Structures are given as C-alpha cells and as structure tokens.
Amino acid sequence: MRHHIEELERIGKILSPDSVQRATDIELISNFCSKFINDLEISNAYNAPNSLTGRLELNLNETCKLADILLELESSMIANGLNPASGGHLGYIPGGGIHTGALGDYLAAVTNQYAGVNFAGPGAVKIENELIRWMCDLMGYPKGSLGNLTSGGSTANLIAFVTAREARSISSIHFHQQCIYLTKQVHHCVHKAIRICGLKDAHTRFVEVDDQFKMRVDLLEKYILEDIASGLIPMMIVASAGTTDTGAVDPIYQIADIAEKYKIWFHIDAAYGGFFMLSDIDNSNGTKLKDLFKGIDRSDSLAIDPHKGLFLSYGLGAVLIKDVESLYKAHYYKAAYMQDTIRSNEELSPADLSIELTKHFRGMRLWLPLKYYGIRPFKALLEEKILLCRYFYSEIQKLGFEVGPYPELSVCIYRYVPEHQDINEFNEKLLMEVHQIGRIFITSTSIEGKYWLRLAVLSFRTHMNEIELLLDILKNAKEKVLMDY
Numbered sequence: 001m002r003h004h005i006e007e008l009e010r011i012g013k014i015l016s017p018d019s020v021q022r023a024t025d026i027e028l029i030s031n032f033c034s035k036f037i038n039d040l041e042i043s044n045a046y047n048a049p050n051s052l053t054g055r056l057e058l059n060l061n062e063t064c065k066l067a068d069i070l071l072e073l074e075s076s077m078i079a080n081g082l083n084p085a086s087g088g089h090l091g092y093i094p095g096g097g098i099h100t101g102a103l104g105d106y107l108a109a110v111t112n113q114y115a116g117v118n119f120a121g122p123g124a125v126k127i128e129n130e131l132i133r134w135m136c137d138l139m140g141y142p143k144g145s146l147g148n149l150t151s152g153g154s155t156a157n158l159i160a161f162v163t164a165r166e167a168r169s170i171s172s173i174h175f176h177q178q179c180i181y182l183t184k185q186v187h188h189c190v191h192k193a194i195r196i197c198g199l200k201d202a203h204t205r206f207v208e209v210d211d212q213f214k215m216r217v218d219l220l221e222k223y224i225l226e227d228i229a230s231g232l233i234p235m236m237i238v239a240s241a242g243t244t245d246t247g248a249v250d251p252i253y254q255i256a257d258i259a260e261k262y263k264i265w266f267h268i269d270a271a272y273g274g275f276f277m278l279s280d281i282d283n284s285n286g287t288k289l290k291d292l293f294k295g296i297d298r299s300d301s302l303a304i305d306p307h308k309g310l311f312l313s314y315g316l317g318a319v320l321i322k323d324v325e326s327l328y329k330a331h332y333y334k335a336a337y338m339q340d341t342i343r344s345n346e347e348l349s350p351a352d353l354s355i356e357l358t359k360h361f362r363g364m365r366l367w368l369p370l371k372y373y374g375i376r377p378f379k380a381l382l383e384e385k386i387l388l389c390r391y392f393y394s395e396i397q398k399l400g401f402e403v404g405p406y407p408e409l410s411v412c413i414y415r416y417v418p419e420h421q422d423i424n425e426f427n428e429k430l431l432m433e434v435h436q437i438g439r440i441f442i443t444s445t446s447i448e449g450k451y452w453l454r455l456a457v458l459s460f461r462t463h464m465n466e467i468e469l470l471l472d473i474l475k476n477a478k479e480k481v482l483m484d485y
C-alpha cells in the first residue's frame with residue numbers, strides 16, 4: 001500500500017509546481033495579459049461571434065502546453081463576441097477589470113482564505129466587512145449597519161428581499177396579501193428575485209413613471225391607499241437609483257416619506273448608479289449631482305455593484321442592510337459540525353448574512369486597489385463618465401439625432417428620425433451597422449414601443465477618444481443607412 005500511495009503522490013505532484021515552474025507559468029500569463037491590455041487601444045469592442053464547435057473543448061486524457069492553451073484562448077475566446085475590457089464597450093452597463101483588482105483575485109486565490117466565517121479567516125472577514133462598512137457609510141447608513149459582498153446585483157437584490165420578508169415574518173400563507181411597488185423600469189433581476197424568494201404570489205404594482213422615467217410618487221401613494229382599503233398589505237417599495245434603460249433616479253426622498261408613513265420596507269436598487277454618490281459634479285441649475293440621491297440613507301436595504309461603478313472585473317456586488325439583526329435572522333443557521341464557530345462580537349461572519357457558506361474571497365479585489373490608491377482616482381473617473389455622457393448628449397443632437405431625457409447619470413438614449421422611413425427599423429439598421437464595424441459597442445432598448453439606441457459610459461477605459469470615435473461612426477453609419485434605402 002505504501003508504494004501505491006507514493007505512486008499516487010508522484011502523479012498528483014504536477015498540481016504543485018516548484019518555484020521555477022511557477023515563475024515560467026506566471027511569465028507566460030503575464031505576457032499574455034500585457035499584450036491583451038496593450039491591444040485594447042486598437043482592438044474591436046465587438047466581433048460577431050464565431051462558432052466554437054470543436055474548440056475550447058476538454059480532452060481529459062491529454063496534457064497541453066500552457067503556451068498552446070493561451071494561443072487557443074486568444075483565437076477562440078478573445079475577439080469573439082463582446083470584449084468587455086474594451087473602453088469601446090458602451091452598451092448594457094459596462095464593467096471594468098482594473099489590473100490591481102485582478103492582482104487582488106490572484107492573491108485571494110493563492111492564499112485561499114476562508115472569508116465565510118470569522119473564526120476561520122478573521123483577516124479576510126475583516127477585509128470584507130471593512131468594505132461593506134465603507135459602502136454603508138457612503139450611503140449614510142448608521143454605524144452598525146452591515147451587509148454582504150455578493151456575486152453581483154441580482155444576488156444582492158435577492159438577499160435584500162429575503163431579509164424584508166423574514167423581518168416581517170411573512171410566510172407563504174400571507175404571500176397573496178402582500179403588495180410590492182415598483183416601476184416598469186426596474187431591472188429584470190428584481191422580478192427574478194421576487195419569484196425566487198416565493199413572492200410571485202404577491203401583488204406587483206407597477207407605478208407609472210413621469211416623462212423622465214421616474215416613479216410618480218402621487219400614484220405610488222394612491223395605489224398604497226387603494227390596497228390598504230381592499231385589505232391588502234403594502235410590503236415593499238423598490239426604487240431604482242439609476243435605471244438600466246436611461247439612468248433615471250427615482251425621487252428617493254419623497255418615496256422614503258411614503259415608506260415611513262405607511263411603514264413599508266424601502267429597498268433601493270443602486271446596482272448601477274450607487275457609486276455616483278462619490279462624485280462632486282455640479283448640475284447646470286446650481287444643484288449637485290449627488291442631490292439626486294438625497295434620502296438614500298432612509299432606505300432599509302440597498303444593492304450596489306462595485307463590478308460596475310468601481311470598475312472591477314465581473315463578480316462583485318454588495319447588499320447593504322440597515323437593520324443587521326434582520327439580515328442575520330434571515331440567514332443564520334446552526335450545524336453540529338460548525339459548533340466551533342461561535343458568533344464573534346467583533347465581526348459578524350459573511351456566511352451568517354448570506355446564501356453562501358464557502359465562497360470566493362471576493363473582497364480582496366476591491367480592498368487591494370482602495371488600499372493601494374485611495375478613492376481619488378475612482379472619484380475622478382466617475383466624474384469623467386458623467387461629463388462624457390453629457391458631452392455625447394449634446395454632440396449627438398448636432399448630428400440631427402433625437403434624444404431622450406437629459407442624462408442624470410452616465411446613460412442616455414437617442415435615435416435618428418428619418419423623414420420617410422420607419423423610425424424603429426432605421427435605428428435597428430443603424431445599430432447593426434455599428435456592430436458590423438465593431439470598434440465601439442452600443443446596445444438598444446425599447447420603451448413603450450419606441451426603439452432607442454443607448455449609450456452607457458462606465459468603463460474606466462472609456463475616454464474622450466472613444467466618444468469621438470462613436471460620434472464619427474454614428475455619423476457615417478447614418479449616412480450609409482439613409483443611402484441604402
């Protein structure tokens with residue numbers, strides 16, 4: 001048996017490379033990444049996807065050279081579809097991928113700290129909770145508030161809704177009496193989270209929006225009163241602080257007044273817009289951009305996405321909860337094999353505040369860059385994005401395009417209205433033309449039957465150059481589509 005064990009050890013040893021091998025591997029990866037980043041200056045943000053049949057497939061009985069694997073990634077993964085790392089990514093809500101964040105992931109993976117339980121990984125847990133406390137503080141939540149680092153905004157919203165449900169001890173026999181208030185402009189993951197947490201049987205009330213796509217507070221109150229009169233229970237209001245379609249921020253302060261008056265759980269989905277709270281930008285009418293968020297501190301829970309607003313690679317959202325005991329009660333479980341992990345007074349364990357137990361030590365990717373650089377460059381880039389969007393909004397009108405509402409944050413909608421052709425069809429063609437070129441990537445949306453092109457500026461690599469490029473592309477594409485008719 002001893003011989004057999006030694007033989008198995010020998011076979012498995014390849015998974016523990018020595019320092020020479022590690023250095024060789026790292027150099028290959030580092031060169032690959034370096035070339036990838038340098039190429040972003042000139043490479044496309046979008047390439048029509050290629051079929052991957054016969055590629056990137058596993059062959060578990062063979063080994064492969066790392067250099068060959070990287071070549072395969074280059075030919076089959078990079079430059080296939082959207083390149084989210086590109087500064088030319090101006091569609092959906094762009095993410096980021098700051099390099100120091102990637103190094104944070106490397107540190108997290110190599111040290112593999114147990115960030116779920118304070119008893120096991122007090123340093124890692126402290127790092128994660130520090131980040132959450134900072135975000136709570138930024139939102140004006142009181143000391144003692146906490147939350148959880150999630151994989152993204154979808155999970156963050158889900159955790160918040162489960163907490164709202166449990167805080168009011170709402171069980172399935174009560175679901176059909178509950179009312180949830182939101183607008184048609186909420187992100188679809190809000191509906192998904194409502195379904196997953198069982199509240200599909202609750203009444204979803206769509207409160208109409210005004211001409212800036214913001215929730216109409218007068219109607220919100222009207223619906224609440226109607227529901228109370230018919231014996232239903234207003235349970236939760238979901239406001240958006242930066243909608244995905246247009247970047248609109250619902251009137252948070254007035255919604256908070258109503259939530260307080262009728263004792264309704266107030267959740268804010270700030271997945272996209274939340275970090276603009278860091279900005280010091282002035283509006284033309286003498287107000288500050290930050291004023292849009294006034295009253296955000298009066299919410300009960302909030303979702304926010306550092307993988308959007310803080311330019312990190314995908315996989316980092318956060319849920320913030322004012323009453324941490326309700327979050328704890330909704331997620332804490334005991335287990336015999338966990339009996340050594342007593343609740344610490346100093347730090348709550350992320351595992352007691354979320355769906356997950358064992359999880360990626362995802363805080364390191366944010367903690368490292370914040371510790372390294374401080375907040376200043378993040379703030380500057382967020383302000384730059386706002387101004388770039390405003391710049392685009394005014395320049396695109398000079399090219400004869402129609403625009404939606406003035407952008408409150410860094411998203412705006414626009415479309416070309418041709419004299420004789422169908423407007424929606426024309427703009428679809430325009431989008432296809434932009435995709436065909438591929439240097440810059442934009443997306444579209446439909447609001448009440450109207451097809452709009454969207455601009456979403458949030459990549460840390462998007463600067464004036466990319467906006468000018470897009471304006472140029474749109475100008476030429478418009479001429480081309482007009483000619484084609």
Ligand SMILES: *Cc1c(COP(=O)(O)O)cnc(C)c1O
Nearest residue numbers: 093152153154187189244271272
């Ligand atoms: C992106 C986004 C979400 C979803 O977040 P994920 O991180 O993609 O799960 C939710 N709400 C808004 C407003 C968003 O922009």
